Amino acid sequence: MRLTPGVARALVEHAARCAPREACGLVAGAGGVASAVHFATNVADRDDRYAIATDEQMRLRAAIARAGMDVMAVYHSHVDAPAWPSPRDVALSFVPRLPHVIVGPVRGETQIRAFLLDASAPPDGRIAELRVAVGDASAAPRA
C-alpha cells in the first residue's frame, strides 16, 4: 500500500491528537495510492479501543465515493502498544479484503503498518502484513 507523505503525516498527527484515546478513520485514494484521510469519532467506551458509528461510516464512505475515490483502509492507533493487530482487532475484522492500518505506539517510535485480517481463518492465517510505502505516485518506480 502506498501512502502520500501528507497521509502519513495526517495519520500520525491524528493519533497524537487523540491520545490517550485511540484515533480511527478511513484512508481513501485512487489508483492504488492512498491520498486522503477521513477522521472519524471514536465512540468506543474505553480509551484503548475504537469503534466508528455506523451512520458516520456511511457518511464517510459516501463522501469518499463523491470524491471519486475508493476506501483503501480502515485505520486506528495504538497509544502504548506496538502497531500490530490485537486479538480484538482480528476478531472485529469482518471484511477480510479491506486493509487495516495501525499507527503506533503513539507514546514511542510511531510506525504505520498495514494488515489484512481475517477473523474466520485459522489462527495462524489471520494476520497478513502488507508493505507500506510512503511517497507520491510520481516517485513510484514504473513497472
Ligand SMILES: [Zn+2]
Ligand atoms: Zn488495535
